[in-house]
Amino acid sequence: MNSYSTFGTALHRLAILCYVLFALFPLFWLLKVSVTPNDLLYSEGVRMWPSRMSFEHFRFVLAHSAFPVFFRNSMIVAGATAVIVTLLASLSGYALSRFTFRGKYWLVALMLLTQMFPLVMLVAPIFKMLSPLGLTNSLTGLVVVYTAFNIPFATFLMQSFFDGIPRELEEAAKIDGATRFMAFRQIVLPLTLPGIAATLGFVFTAAWSELLFALMLISGNSAATFPVGLLTFVSKFSVDFGQMMAAGVLALVPACLFFLFIQRYLVQGLTAGAVKG
Amino acid sequence: MASIDIRNVRKNFGVVSVLHGVDLSIENGEFVVLVGPSGCGKSTLLRMIAGLEEVTEGEIRIDGMRVNERAPKDRDIAMVFQSYALYPHMNVAENMSYGLRIRKAAREKITAAVSNAARKLELQPLLARRPKALSGGQRQRVAMGRAIVRQPKAFLFDEPLSNLDARLREQMRAEIKKLHRDLGATSIYVTHDQIEAMTLADRIVAMHEGVVQQVGSPLELYDRPANLFVAGFIGSPAMNFLSARYEVGAGTAGARLPDGTLIGLSSGYQLEEGAAVTLGIRPEHVEMSPASESRLRATVDLIEPTGFGIILHLGLHGLPFNVFTLDRAALTAGPTVTVAFPPQHLHLFDETGMRAFETSPQKGKG
Numbered sequence: 152m153n154s155y156s157t158f159g160t161a162l163h164r165l166a167i168l169c170y171v172l173f174a175l176f177p178l179f180w181l182l183k184v185s186v187t188p189n190d191l192l193y194s195e196g197v198r199m200w201p202s203r204m205s206f207e208h209f210r211f212v213l214a215h216s217a218f219p220v221f222f223r224n225s226m227i228v229a230g231a232t233a234v235i236v237t238l239l240a241s242l243s244g245y246a247l248s249r250f251t252f253r254g255k256y257w258l259v260a261l262m263l264l265t266q267m268f269p270l271v272m273l274v275a276p277i278f279k280m281l282s283p284l285g286l287t288n289s290l291t292g293l294v295v296v297y298t299a300f301n302i303p304f305a306t307f308l309m310q311s312f313f314d315g316i317p318r319e320l321e322e323a324a325k326i327d328g329a330t331r332f333m334a335f336r337q338i339v340l341p342l343t344l345p346g347i348a349a350t351l352g353f354v355f356t357a358a359w360s361e362l363l364f365a366l367m368l369i370s371g372n373s374a375a376t377f378p379v380g381l382l383t384f385v386s387k388f389s390v391d392f393g394q395m396m397a398a399g400v401l402a403l404v405p406a407c408l409f410f411l412f413i414q415r416y417l418v419q420g421l422t423a424g425a426v427k428g
Numbered sequence: 429m430a431s432i433d434i435r436n437v438r439k440n441f442g443v444v445s446v447l448h449g450v451d452l453s454i455e456n457g458e459f460v461v462l463v464g465p466s467g468c469g470k471s472t473l474l475r476m477i478a479g480l481e482e483v484t485e486g487e488i489r490i491d492g493m494r495v496n497e498r499a500p501k502d503r504d505i506a507m508v509f510q511s512y513a514l515y516p517h518m519n520v521a522e523n524m525s526y527g528l529r530i531r532k533a534a535r536e537k538i539t540a541a542v543s544n545a546a547r548k549l550e551l552q553p554l555l556a557r558r559p560k561a562l563s564g565g566q567r568q569r570v571a572m573g574r575a576i577v578r579q580p581k582a583f584l585f586d587e588p589l590s591n592l593d594a595r596l597r598e599q600m601r602a603e604i605k606k607l608h609r610d611l612g613a614t615s616i617y618v619t620h621d622q623i624e625a626m627t628l629a630d631r632i633v634a635m636h637e638g639v640v641q642q643v644g645s646p647l648e649l650y651d652r653p654a655n656l657f658v659a660g661f662i663g664s665p666a667m668n669f670l671s672a673r674y675e676v677g678a679g680t681a682g683a684r685l686p687d688g689t690l691i692g693l694s695s696g697y698q699l700e701e702g703a704a705v706t707l708g709i710r711p712e713h714v715e716m717s718p719a720s721e722s723r724l725r726a727t728v729d730l731i732e733p734t735g736f737g738i739i740l741h742l743g744l745h746g747l748p749f750n751v752f753t754l755d756r757a758a759l760t761a762g763p764t765v766t767v768a769f770p771p772q773h774l775h776l777f778d779e780t781g782m783r784a785f786e787t788s789p790q791k792g793k794g
Contacts, residue, residue, distance in 0.1 A: 317511060319511050323515075323574075325500040327530060333530065
């Protein structure tokens with residue numbers, strides 16, 4: 152290796168390092184504030200790590216706040232949304248990838264259209280629609296709304312994964328004696344696991360961190376999800392940063408676990424999808 | 429094993445018509461090769477037999493039963509794809525046994541069938557491997573193994589050797605032929621490679637633009653091509669064509685080239701005097717002799733030694749013309765050579781490109 156390429160590699164690594172630091176710094180700050188005792192929060196100035204660590208915020212959040220309820224609600228909403236969306240998007244993505252049918256073009260155009268304007272515009276009509284159905288202030292209502300919003304993108308994502316699987320595999324299965332659905336379940340679906348993982352992860356994160364609709368459709372703590380819950384740490388006269396950050400750190404845990412679990416498929420999945428374009 | 433009947437089969441994709449009425453009867457145990465350039469409809473026809481494409485019009489019968497509306501799984505056929513189409517998430521044994529497992533065959537039967545096929549194809553050491561850990565030739569063998577374990581009524585091959593390198597292709601070609609000899613199964617084989625067609629087929633079906641051009645044994649197509657397309661497609665290097673006019677002299681027939689040279693024909697043809705014809709001669713049938721009476725002089729453009737023989741690229745009246753010879757003296761030929769056309773090797777095609785019929789010797793003039 153000559154000196155130029157060594158230098159180039161070093162520069163490359165440095166650039167990546169800078170980016171990673173930049174991206175991770177807010178998370179680090181979250182962690183730092185969450186373990187800083189209240190009395191040191193404003194008295195120590197800007198420090199990278201407090202002189203004394205404490206887990207009092209975590210204890211408080213878990214024992215004395217409504218956080219466990221928010222956490223449970225978020226798990227239910229994000230989990231259900233992810234599963235439902237992935238299931239439906241697999242079927243619709245497969246249909247878009249494999250079948251030609253009347254109105255396909257318009258269907259795709261319509262789905263694209265739903266992605267083109269800011270969701271804020273839809274808050275009022277959606278509230279109007281859900282209210283008489285008794286779906287405001289309910290987790291089911293949130294799942295319905297999130298599912299509807301995530302399906303178009305998830306469908307396109309799944310479609311690109313199905314496009315990447317050669318038709319001949321299904322044809323071979325059909326000739327081997329499988330019905331179309333058997334070929335889908337036994338041949339295509341196992342090969343789309345990376346795509347399913349990527350879709351699950353994408354939808355789960357989107358639903359987990361959604362604030363706008365959760366805020367508008369939910370009132371009171373019993374059905375609040377975690378992003379709405381975080382706002383309860385903001386009171387009229389103060390913001391309880393320590394507890395808020397502790398709650399934030401705890402909220403990261405399931406997302407991290409989830410991604411750790413699907414990571415093996417995800418890396419494969421994202422690259423496969425990328426190559427396919 | 430089964431016979432396959434194809435009756436007036438048409439296929440349209442939207443407004444585009446790709447098969448214009450194909451009729452073909454395939455005997456039980458026969459090896460039929462569909463050959464033609466890409467886009468001629470041969471693969472579409474095969475896929476229609478497999479049930480992967482719908483039949484727009486006409487009828488396909490397997491063993492006398494109409495199968496137009498039957499799903500592929502109910503036709504009891506096996507297919508080998510160009511891309512092999514092995515299931516990537518299954519190992520070799522699972523790939524081969526998938527068809528039997530799906531039909532809920534007994535475990536002992538599956539094991540026996542797989543090991544039997546594996547032995548035949550020398551795949552035993554690879555049974556536990558995934559397809560990605562196999563070479564191209566091995567994948568091809570697995571694809572064939574998957575087809576034979578089920579003992580289907582017929583085998584369909586869709587350009588199965590196109591993705592292999594030349595040497596391996598030759599080897600697999602021989603294996604397919606041996607396999608057919610051992611199993612005696614009805615086989616339909618699609619290829620654009622005329623060597624594969626010639627070497628494998630009991631009968632060749634030459635197709636062009638959705639129409640069957642000629643059906644016959646390999647040598648029939650080689651020796652008596654029905655039209656210009658078949659004449660030009662079968663044989664490598666390809667047949668030479670010259671435009672001429674048909675002439676009948678005193679008891680002898682000939683073809684007059686535009687430069688006035690008269691080429692003698694072996695018999696009369698059922699053609700009008702002065703009719704425009706195309707004269708065809710295979711490169712290996714052209715004679716190079718300085719004492720030739722035809723006195724056709726050609727310029728030497730290029731000499732290609734193939735090791736086995738020599739291909740001379742000539743210019744005859746400014747048109748490209750190929751000669752194949754085993755005589756190594758041709759390596760030093762040039763700058764011009766004299767060529768002659770033995771009458772018994774000449775093919776004559778009429779204005780529409782169809783083979784002209786010889787008049788029977790008793791009749792004399794045509």
